[in-house]
Each structure stands twice: as C-alpha cells, then as structure tokens.
Amino acid sequence: MPVKSKKKRITGEERRSAIANLLDTCGGAIYGFALRLCSDPDLAEDLVQESFSQGYRKWSKLRDEANPSLWLHAIVVRSYLRREGTQSGVAKTLRPQRDLLTFGDDEGGPPSTGNGSINKAAFRKKALKTLGKAVRELPHELRIPLLLRDVTGYSLAEVSTMLGIKESSVRTRLHRARNLIFWSVADTLPQKKTPPTRHARREWKDLLRAKHDSLDKDRAFSFAKGESCARCQGVFDAMDYVHELCRDFVSDKLPATTGQAVLLDLAGDI
Numbered sequence: 001m002p003v004k005s006k007k008k009r010i011t012g013e014e015r016r017s018a019i020a021n022l023l024d025t026c027g028g029a030i031y032g033f034a035l036r037l038c039s040d041p042d043l044a045e046d047l048v049q050e051s052f053s054q055g056y057r058k059w060s061k062l063r064d065e066a067n068p069s070l071w072l073h074a075i076v077v078r079s080y081l082r083r084e085g086t087q088s089g090v091a092k093t094l095r096p097q098r099d100l101l102t103f104g105d106d107e108g109g110p111p112s113t114g115n116g117s118i119n120k121a122a123f124r125k126k127a128l129k130t131l132g133k134a135v136r137e138l139p140h141e142l143r144i145p146l147l148l149r150d151v152t153g154y155s156l157a158e159v160s161t162m163l164g165i166k167e168s169s170v171r172t173r174l175h176r177a178r179n180l181i182f183w184s185v186a187d188t189l190p191q192k193k194t195p196p197t198r199h200a201r202r203e204w205k206d207l208l209r210a211k212h213d214s215l216d217k218d219r220a221f222s223f224a225k226g227e228s229c230a231r232c233q234g235v236f237d238a239m240d241y242v243h244e245l246c247r248d249f250v251s252d253k254l255p256a257t258t259g260q261a262v263l264l265d266l267a268g269d270i
C-alpha cells in the first residue's frame with residue numbers, strides 16, 4: 001500500500017515571504033477583481049486585506065501550491081458573499097436574453113466591429129465604462145462567474161471548485177451573464193444594416209451555444225460550411241469584442257495603504 005507523502009511544514013517566516021511575494025505579483029489583480037465585485041473601493045481594500053491575512057493564517061490548507069492566486073480569489077468571493085448575505089444586484093436595465101437570440105429585427109441590424117474607430121482609445125474607454133456599469137448591475141450569482149472566467153481567466157473547472165457548484169451551473173450562469181451584458185456594450189457600437197437571419201430559432205440557439213463554448217475554452221469559433229449569415233457573423237464578432245474588453249479589466253494598481261496594511265499584519269505574525 002503506497003504511503004502518502006506528508007506536506008512539508010513551512011515556518012512563519014516562509015509564509016510571510018510567500019504572501020509578500022503574492023502581494024507583489026497578483027495584489028493588483030486581486031484588488032481589481034474585488035473592486036468589480038463590490039463596486040466599493042473601501043470594501044475592496046478590506047476584502048483584499050482579509051484574503052491575504054487568511055492566506056497567511058491558513059497556508060497549510062492551500063491545495064494547489066502552483067496557483068495560490070486561485071485560492072486568494074476564492075477567499076475574496078467567500079468574504080464578499082458573507083458580508084452581503086442574500087443581497088444581489090439587479091439587472092432591470094439590461095436587455096432580456098431573447099433580444100440576443102432574435103437579433104432585434106426592428107433595431108436595424110447587428111452591431112458592427114468592422115469600423116476602425118472602435119479600437120481608438122476614446123471609443124474603447126467609453127465601451128469599457130459601459131461594460132463596467134453592465135457588470136455592476138448583474139446579480140452577484142451571474143457577476144461572480146463572469147468576473148472569474150472572462151475577466152480573470154480561470155477555467156470553468158476552477159470556477160466550479162471556487163464556488164462549490166457544478167461546472168454545468170457555472171456554464172449556465174456565465175452564458176446568461178454574457179448575453180445580458182452584450183447589448184449594453186453593443187448599443188455603443190455602430191450598426192450594420194443586414195438582411196434578417198435565415199436561421200430558425202433552434203438553429204440560432206445551437207450556434208449561440210457553440211459560440212459560448214468556444215469563448216469558454218478561449219478557442220476560435222468557425223462556422224460549418226453554409227452556416228454563416230451576415231447577422232450571425234455580426235453578433236459573434238461583437239461578442240468577441242466584448243470578451244476582449246473584459247480582459248482589459250484584469251488588473252488595477254493596489255492602493256499603497258492596502259499593501260502596507262497587509263505587510264504590517266504579516267510583521268505582527270497574525
């Protein structure tokens with residue numbers, strides 16, 4: 001019978017050094033995540049400080065030593081949900097999912113990403129601001145998977161582990177969140193007049209699901225021969241644009257006072 005190897009016990013000084021290194025390498029990303037999670041700079045700083053403090057105290061419970069930032073993100077999520085209780089955001093101002101499925105035929109066509117102006121700094125800044133507002137208005141059960149997967153870049157399996165829910169549930173919530181934020185950003189894009197889609201509703205839903213799956217895995221999506229139509233392509237190109245905008249949210253500069261507070265806690269051997 002094989003003997004399980006015991007996890008090496010590390011000293012307090014080694015833990016302090018490990019946490020200090022993490023503060024340098026991913027403190028900004030953790031803070032950016034916390035800020036978009038709660039939309040409150042003061043609370044975000046508290047969540048960051050709590051995550052690193054817990055990380056120090058409970059270092060022995062770290063399962064994946066190769067990816068400790070995942071653990072710290074999970075602590076932020078748990079701390080936030082504990083503070084918020086059962087409260088969640090509202091999405092009343094966002095378009096319902098059915099508009100994405102039907103392309104909104106009365107709205108003149110899908111958004112166009114072929115205009116070079118959308119990549120100019122001023123335009124992109126406006127789109128990021130719109131995206132931030134849309135994300136804030138999501139209920140937290142949709143906002144958290146979106147932030148963890150599309151902004152921070154964790155896999156569905158990792159998000160499932162962090163949230164303690166099935167991977168299929170993560171996928172459902174993530175796809176719903178993407179659909180909800182899509183039109184908020186798409187409204188800032190120029191529209192391209194195109195003929196109505198030739199796909200039946202069921203066919204379009206299958207294509208949309210396949211597109212989401214490709215985004216889930218960071219893989220390029222390609223239509224099968226004869227599947228593509230101008231409206232499908234327009235919507236999917238816009239989905240890629242929104243997905244890229246999400247990645248621009250990855251990190252923020254960690255406030256100096258927060259970093260100092262964490263280091264003071266470590267110096268005091270929490």
